[in-house]
Amino acid sequence: MTAMGYADRPAPGVGVGTLFGRVMGLVALTVLCATLGVYLARDWGGAGWFIAWLVAFGCLLGLNAANARGNTGLAFALLLAFGLLMGASVSTTVNYYAETDPVALRQAFGATTLFVGVLGAGGYLTRRDLSFLYRFAFFALLGLLLAGIVLIFVRIPAAYTVYSFFGLAVFGLYVVIDFNRLRRAGTAQAIPLAAGIFLDILNIFLFFLRIFGSSRR
Numbered sequence: 001m002t003a004m005g006y007a008d009r010p011a012p013g014v015g016v017g018t019l020f021g022r023v024m025g026l027v028a029l030t031v032l033c034a035t036l037g038v039y040l041a042r043d044w045g046g047a048g049w050f051i052a053w054l055v056a057f058g059c060l061l062g063l064n065a066a067n068a069r070g071n072t073g074l075a076f077a078l079l080l081a082f083g084l085l086m087g088a089s090v091s092t093t094v095n096y097y098a099e100t101d102p103v104a105l106r107q108a109f110g111a112t113t114l115f116v117g118v119l120g121a122g123g124y125l126t127r128r129d130l131s132f133l134y135r136f137a138f139f140a141l142l143g144l145l146l147a148g149i150v151l152i153f154v155r156i157p158a159a160y161t162v163y164s165f166f167g168l169a170v171f172g173l174y175v176v177i178d179f180n181r182l183r184r185a186g187t188a189q190a191i192p193l194a195a196g197i198f199l200d201i202l203n204i205f206l207f208f209l210r211i212f213g214s215s216r217r
Contacts (some may be wrong), residue, residue: 001192007200009154017185019182019185019190020124020182022187022190023190023193023194023197026190026191027078027194027197027201028078028091029079029083029196030079030080030082030083030195030198031083031198031201032083032201033080033081033082033083033084033087034083034084034086034087034090034198034202035087036084036089037052037083037085037086037087037088037089037091038083038087038088038089038090038094038095039087039091040084040087040088040091041088041091041092042089042091042093042095043079044088044091046091049088049089049090049091049092050089050126052085052086052088052089053085053086053089053170055088055208056081056085056089057086057087058081058145059079059082060078060082060195061076062074062078062190063075063078063079063082063195064192064194064195065162066078067189067191067192070188072191075191075192076191077114078165079191079194079195081199082195082198085201086198086202090202090206093106093209094209096175096214097209099185101212101213103212104209104212104213105209107206107208107212108205108206108209108211108212108213109205111208111212112201112204112205112208115168115172115175115208116175116200116201116204119172119175119176119179120179120197122176122179123176123179123180123183124179124180124182124195125177126180126183126184127177127183128180129175129180129184130176130177130180130181131180131181133176133177134177135194136173137170137173137174137177139172140169140173141170142212144163144166144167144170147163147166149162160205160210160214161211161214164207164208164210164211164214165207165211166206167203168204168207168208170203171200171203171204171207174196174200175197175200175201175204178193178196178197178200179197181193182197
């Protein structure tokens with residue numbers, strides 16, 4: 001097993017299991033805030049979703065900076081704001097499926113729970129440090145973003161399905177790495193880790209929603 005640096009060690013008296021519970025609790029709170037954001041932004045139109053996304057990105061940068069300075073109170077508040085704004089940014093999509101295809105919405109929720117549960121458990125139980133995979137995951141994410149831009153201008157129905165499965169593979173890899181990192185992280189990393197895992201879950205949910213929604217058309 002790779003030796004952990006001082007910054008990555010759990011604080012005295014705080015076990016790995018306690019850290020896991022803390023991070024998962026933060027993830028659950030962020031998901032609740034995102035759900036509230038989906039509801040509050042249900043009647044938004046125009047560029048509202050994009051503005052919410054931009055501000056959410058700012059909150060993500062802010063929470064990492066605040067956490068690095070030891071201001072966990074501000075980092076926690078920004079985490080909740082991040083979840084709320086991310087929920088608002090995807091509100092149009094989620095509410096569209098809720099009205100037109102609620103079955104796809106339920107299927108996406110169930111598939112996301114199972115997908116993240118299995119991969120997260122695998123990553124957490126893996127003793128080897130998998131942080132070296134972050135670089136590969138980053139380049140795969142760049143490829144995913146470029147493919148998404150291309151698909152804006154090139155309309156190929158089958159390509160959207162391939163793109164969605166590729167997205168699941170990329171964020172599935174992030175789930176494995178993030179949960180593996182959780183195994184050896186210090187308590188100071190609880191909030192950034194929760195933000196990362198929340199993003200993994202949200203993107204996986206959206207890709208499953210696209211897959212199940214398109215399969216019923």
